[in-house]
Amino acid sequence: MMATQGGGEEPDPFSVVTRMAGAGGDSTTHLPARCGQGIQISDLCSALSVHTMVLPPKQPGATYSVFGKDPRSGTVMLASKGGGIGVGHVILGSFSGVGRGMSDPPIEGAIGRRPSASLSPEVCLAAPSILPLGIIEEGDALEVPEIGEDEEVFLSLTAPPPNQWYHGKLDRMIAEERLLQARTAGSYLIRESDRRPGSFVLSFLSMTNSVNHFRIIAMCGDYYIGGRRFSSLSDLIGYYSYMSCLLKGEKLISPVAPPEPVEDRRRVRAILPYTKVPETDEISFFKGDTFIVHNELEDGWLWVTNVRTDEQGLIVQDLVKEVGREEDPHEGKAWFHGKINKKEAYDLLKTVGQVCSFLVRPSDSTPGDYSLYFRSTEIIRRFKISPTPSNQFMMGGRYYNSIDDIIEHYRKEQIVEGHNLKYALSVQHQEQVLTDTVEGKEIYNTIRRKTKDAFYKNIVKKGYVLFNKGKGKRWKNLYFILEGNDSQLIYFESEKRATKPKGLIDLSVCSVYEVHDSMFGRPNCFQIVVQHFSEEQCIFYFAGETPEQAQDWMKCLQNFCNNLRKPSQPCSNKRLRQVSSLFLNVEEAHKLPSKHFTNGYCNIYLNSIQVAKTHPREGQNPVWTEEFIFDDLSSEINRFEISLSNKTKKSKENDILFMCCPLCRLQRGQMIDEWFPLSSHVPLKNMAPSSLRLRVRYSVEKIMPVEVYNELKELVLLKELHVISALAHVCGQDRTLLASVLLRIFRHENLEAQLLRELNDREISAEDEATTLFRATTLASTLMEQYMKATATPFVHHALKDTILKIMESRQSCELNPSKLEKNEDVSVNLAHLLIIVSELVEKIFMAAEILPPTLRFIYGCLQKAVQQKWPRNTTMRTRVVSGFVFLRLICPAIVNPRIFNIIADPPSPIASRTLTLVAKAVQNLANLVEFGAKEPYMEGVNPFIKSNKHRMIKFLDELGVCQLL
Numbered sequence: 001m002m003a004t005q006g007g008g009e010e011p012d013p014f015s016v017v018t019r020m021a022g023a024g025g026d027s028t029t030h031l032p033a034r035c036g037q038g039i040q041i042s043d044l045c046s047a048l049s050v051h052t053m054v055l056p057p058k059q060p061g062a063t064y065s066v067f068g069k070d071p072r073s074g075t076v077m078l079a080s081k082g083g084g085i086g087v088g089h090v091i092l093g094s095f096s097g098v099g100r101g102m103s104d105p106p107i108e109g110a111i112g113r114r115p116s117a118s119l120s121p122e123v124c125l126a127a128p129s130i131l132p133l134g135i136i137e138e139g140d141a142l143e144v145p146e147i148g149e150d151e152e153v154f155l156s157l158t159a160p161p162p163n164q165w166y167h168g169k170l171d172r173m174i175a176e177e178r179l180l181q182a183r184t185a186g187s188y189l190i191r192e193s194d195r196r197p198g199s200f201v202l203s204f205l206s207m208t209n210s211v212n213h214f215r216i217i218a219m220c221g222d223y224y225i226g227g228r229r230f231s232s233l234s235d236l237i238g239y240y241s242y243m244s245c246l247l248k249g250e251k252l253i254s255p256v257a258p259p260e261p262v263e264d265r266r267r268v269r270a271i272l273p274y275t276k277v278p279e280t281d282e283i284s285f286f287k288g289d290t291f292i293v294h295n296e297l298e299d300g301w302l303w304v305t306n307v308r309t310d311e312q313g314l315i316v317q318d319l320v321k322e323v324g325r326e327e328d329p330h331e332g333k334a335w336f337h338g339k340i341n342k343k344e345a346y347d348l349l350k351t352v353g354q355v356c357s358f359l360v361r362p363s364d365s366t367p368g369d370y371s372l373y374f375r376s377t378e379i380i381r382r383f384k385i386s387p388t389p390s391n392q393f394m395m396g397g398r399y400y401n402s403i404d405d406i407i408e409h410y411r412k413e414q415i416v417e418g419h420n421l422k423y424a425l426s427v428q429h430q431e432q433v434l435t436d437t438v439e440g441k442e443i444y445n446t447i448r449r450k451t452k453d454a455f456y457k458n459i460v461k462k463g464y465v466l467f468n469k470g471k472g473k474r475w476k477n478l479y480f481i482l483e484g485n486d487s488q489l490i491y492f493e494s495e496k497r498a499t500k501p502k503g504l505i506d507l508s509v510c511s512v513y514e515v516h517d518s519m520f521g522r523p524n525c526f527q528i529v530v531q532h533f534s535e536e537q538c539i540f541y542f543a544g545e546t547p548e549q550a551q552d553w554m555k556c557l558q559n560f561c562n563n564l565r566k567p568s569q570p571c572s573n574k575r576l577r578q579v580s581s582l583f584l585n586v587e588e589a590h591k592l593p594s595k596h597f598t599n600g601y602c603n604i605y606l607n608s609i610q611v612a613k614t615h616p617r618e619g620q621n622p623v624w625t626e627e628f629i630f631d632d633l634s635s636e637i638n639r640f641e642i643s644l645s646n647k648t649k650k651s652k653e654n655d656i657l658f659m660c661c662p663l664c665r666l667q668r669g670q671m672i673d674e675w676f677p678l679s680s681h682v683p684l685k686n687m688a689p690s691s692l693r694l695r696v697r698y699s700v701e702k703i704m705p706v707e708v709y710n711e712l713k714e715l716v717l718l719k720e721l722h723v724i725s726a727l728a729h730v731c732g733q734d735r736t737l738l739a740s741v742l743l744r745i746f747r748h749e750n751l752e753a754q755l756l757r758e759l760n761d762r763e764i765s766a767e768d769e770a771t772t773l774f775r776a777t778t779l780a781s782t783l784m785e786q787y788m789k790a791t792a793t794p795f796v797h798h799a800l801k802d803t804i805l806k807i808m809e810s811r812q813s814c815e816l817n818p819s820k821l822e823k824n825e826d827v828s829v830n831l832a833h834l835l836i837i838v839s840e841l842v843e844k845i846f847m848a849a850e851i852l853p854p855t856l857r858f859i860y861g862c863l864q865k866a867v868q869q870k871w872p873r874n875t876t877m878r879t880r881v882v883s884g885f886v887f888l889r890l891i892c893p894a895i896v897n898p899r900i901f902n903i904i905a906d907p908p909s910p911i912a913s914r915t916l917t918l919v920a921k922a923v924q925n926l927a928n929l930v931e932f933g934a935k936e937p938y939m940e941g942v943n944p945f946i947k948s949n950k951h952r953m954i955k956f957l958d959e960l961g962v963c964q965l966l
Helices: 041-047 121-125 172-182 233-243 342-351 403-412 437-449 547-558 706-716 722-748 752-766 779-791 793-809 827-847 854-870 877-896 910-928 937-960
Strands: 016-020 027-031 064-066 076-080 087-090 166-169 187-192 200-205 211-219 222-225 228-230 267-270 290-296 301-306 312-316 320-322 357-362 370-375 380-387 393-395 398-400 459-468 476-483 488-492 503-506 510-515 525-531 537-543 577-590 599-606 609-613 623-633 639-646 655-662 672-677 691-703
Touching: 172 187, 172 200, 172 211, 187 233, 200 233, 211 290, 211 503, 222 233, 222 503, 228 233, 342 357, 342 370, 342 380, 357 403, 393 403, 398 403, 459 547, 503 525, 510 547, 510 609, 525 547, 525 609, 537 547, 577 599, 577 639, 599 623, 623 722, 639 691, 655 672, 706 722, 722 752, 722 779, 752 779, 752 854, 779 793, 779 854, 779 877, 793 827, 793 877, 793 910, 827 910, 827 937, 854 877, 854 937, 877 910, 877 937, 910 937
Parallel strands: 166 187
Antiparallel strands: 016 027, 064 076, 076 087, 187 200, 200 211, 211 222, 222 228, 267 290, 267 320, 290 301, 301 312, 357 370, 370 380, 380 393, 393 398, 459 476, 459 537, 476 488, 488 503, 510 525, 525 537, 577 623, 577 691, 599 609, 599 639, 639 655, 672 691
């Protein structure tokens, strides 16, 4: 199909033709489809008037087929592939998707980017005899052949053009007046915020006739709302019109247009050329280039779009000057010439242009109109472009959302017979040479002195943190900036490219929750929960390298989360702080339905946010006895829930049973041991009632100023440790919590060596048998374990990380157990591979001794002296006592589960997991100075390695305790 100077069109013989009576004669719509083929619904959408609605509504994923090559006048019969009778009529006007064959790829970026033209309001009103949109006649289905296996085409989502909903800078009150005047639920508009320049607001009229305002954060060309990122405001409109609800059960339906077109974006023009610095977000440009400014960053940097090239990036404000509001908004486009007359346009196309070259300039005869000049083979043709009252543009009887859409349309379709628009004739740039040398040099020198470290204003905290967008995703080490002025957490690929964010989280609609180690099999995790307006939730997970790093980030983030700023209960004494905590012990379940549970586990939630889970346990009466402690709960948390799922390799692990307990039901400070009935999400027929036994304690404590605790602290720090002994006797099962609190106090006072030495000495003096020393879990052993994890992480990383990463990448098995070998697997090859790994790992452990903290080595030395005095005839005791801590409680657990120490981010493969277990077995036996025997005969191939390295292991362990008095 093509446009002539008269505006007519020639029919495409392969099109479905419809005709509609309109002002000035019939217009013809051509659909690039044959009978029985699938049709691109996006083409139909672009044909529909913005003032009309298709019924049934356009739905995501809907597929249709065209039946009949020449359907009755004004309609095209479509059949939905969703099942049932779905044949309907859709009135079509002229549209932009003309002449595209069904095999052509769909246009990318459908939302807000498709060049579209729509039926004018005048044509709609001039066709009273045509059936209204979406009417389905009962007899239609009988005349249509049975639906075959046609090509499925998914509905393409589009948004109305910006001139239908963008109002520029607008007061909140005026926005509400315009929406209330529309009187249609689902009406909306977007405006620039009058309170926060540079950000936008989506104003929406809900079904309750109230106007809601949603903040849109604009950052470096992207737009963020409710934790989601969009590349344009049109994409945002399209998403909440078709894909997701803005409020619960409510989507964007009817755009409210401004009284007159708005073009208020800040524009600047280059006064000097610039070449970007490699590996940065800067962009190169010519003198005279025009830019649209998206963000004003610190230190004179701007994030812009070059109108000529459509490229986004950084420029320096010193190299540009402001463009007046009165200047034509198309200025800077590659094809626009706003400062030449008609004769100069002809001369330019004749002398510089070639066949199919074109340009656009303002019309001489009608102010406000434009002329498109096109060079064909013989002559230069002119086409008039006129703006319409509905904020569209008309050319040759067709309506378009913008001049860009006109050009894009005729790049694909013939504008005159045999020709398309191909070569935009750009404004000829002057020679890019600095004439005013002195001024130019000074500007460039100023740019070189500028740094990009200050793009963001009030940086409260910054640094690398592991990041995960959801369970099952990979962890990534990203660079984060916490911006305090706007309560934003901004993240980037790296610190070097910390300009345009990879993403942004608006903390004003967020909550922060701790994540138990059980969730990801790694420590130091927490999560940010974004509460969407539609009551949906978006969750981001984080992991710190150390507990201190994770706690530090959590405390900083909590200060900026509006959802956490609600005071708990008003307290008369402002010096008191109220702290809530929850102790939860999941004991066992009873009578789980055998049809649904073979390997059950529990998911634990706080306010419907998952924070922990148990290990899977077999049977219908599984016993877990797993303990979870949640400290310093936010005031918004009012309940905990537990759901039960079944762990299988194949099926999806859905929640089957659940229970919920409001915290107000629990007596504060009292431990309850109770069976809770379990409910089901779906009816379970002929099933006995199931229950879950929990031990729970919820406590709310008032924390006084630190000076009030000084006397208690002095008692705890007494050398005789009377208070600590009493606490250890009273706390019993709470020794883990007691140990962590004591360790924090003594480390703060630099007295941890004194504490650990004294408790270890008491443990040794109380033990009669050397073989059972430190085998039981006591306060002393728990303190040692926690202290090693807190201080020896660099040692563990240095000794283990390289070898473990090789194991993760290797596909070679180390399996030696005959019952687990694959068919035709060579055990000798596996043993050789295992010995290589173990040898490399042990060598690195030996070489890493100097990395252990001096305080820890001093404690090891104290242990060696104490056991020598207790058992002077046992020559290996001084070696074994250190081995029991360094290998049994530190190195070997890190080998078996390297995620505990953040050595790896993702779970190991089955082969890697088994290799890690076998390596840990071999290393532990070497550390115990024991060879494999009848209990594990398949491991006896490692014995020669153990024998040859026993002497070196003894020397290594003995030397760990050699450290001067601190």
